[in-house]
Amino acid sequence: MFIGLITLFYACIAYSQEGCNHEDLIMSFLQKISSKDYFPALGDFNTYFDSHSEIEAGLQDEYIRNNPKVKLSDDTADRSLTLELLLKNKTVRRLIDLRNNQNCKWIIKNRYAKGSATIIYEIVVEGSKEMVKIQMINWKNKNRCGIVDILDSSDKSILIKSTE
């Protein structure tokens, strides 16, 4: 019965990902950000993150408040503060370096549901014990697909600074 429930759970996950292949999207995202001389572009944020994500907007707002004279554009070629913040994270940086220097692969180690509308994927690089977690929106009735948050191994958000 337990095995049956597990099978049913994964069957439900597979069904709910129709039109939004989480694993393909995650792998594409990881390849993108770990490519050499990668520039964290706003267009990439728009491609890989949930369309309802407020993360970029929140970071832009904070940036503008701290730098009133600077103007940020919505140009997709402009930099994404979200991706910039992600690449500054030490764990993410080490995993990218390991992947690039030793030609190791990104691996999805595990996945599990968080709430009724998201799935968390545990990401490692071959040969490393360090991990990051990518939380994906999983809303089968809505046309939404993408990352809603990226967490460290202790479930603390890497991207969302302020929580209310």
Next chain:
Amino acid sequence: MGCVAGSTGAWLADQGVAGPGIGMATGWLLNSGNAYIRGARGGDVIQAGGEGALWGGVSGFAMMGLSPLFNQAMNIPWTSNYKGVPGGNEVTLGEWLFGSNSSNISNIIANQGSASLSTIFSSPASNLSILPSPGPQPMYMNSYLDFSGELTSYTGGRQYVNGSLDWFDYYSNGSTVNRGSWSAVSGPWGTPITTGAHTIQNGYMGLNTGIPGYMRDGADFYIDIFPDPSYEIHPDGNVFGTLGCIGIRESGVRSLDLYNRIRNYARRYNVLQLNVNY
């Protein structure tokens, strides 16, 4: 210590609906065991109303002396468990006839010394519907939500609606009663929800999404807004504001109270109207 029955009889006679017999009957009935009601005045028996009142009062006085024996013999029900007087053990005729709701009648009489029927039936404490009332009572028709506020400037040239989501009950006479208000915003990270009529539908809502932007003080839910369910009502978690959804900026308890109200209404009536004005 006076005679309530006399005043009641006087009132009935004054309204032209009571003769001496009725006055006597009311005096007899209402006075049987209730002679101690505070504030009652002996002068009531000679109020305008003439004979009916007088007869009522006189008969009431007469029955005062006989009522204990009579009550004991007949086991009259309104002579037990009276709540109007601390420690009292009697109920009024009104209580006996109409049940616990009408027990307020005895309190009205007790507080005022006497009370006309119009006073009794127009009192908010009185919930009598089987007798004539001063006017038709408005009937509850339905409920609706109203999101209204001010379009407010934000950083980066953005705008958002800063307002509240209010729950209204609508009645048959056209009146509305506000049953709750929740602080809410729409925007500034996207275009605020459009003004006009929207709906919420049964089955298109849920708890525990797990989405950071939907979590606030322990509350985590979504409620789709039609005709475009890409707009939702949800707690305003994460950074301030929304992409255009209605973000509830309240405590977890109050946010969940709103969710439960909407869910329960939608389950019962299927559709809840949502009006947006700003």
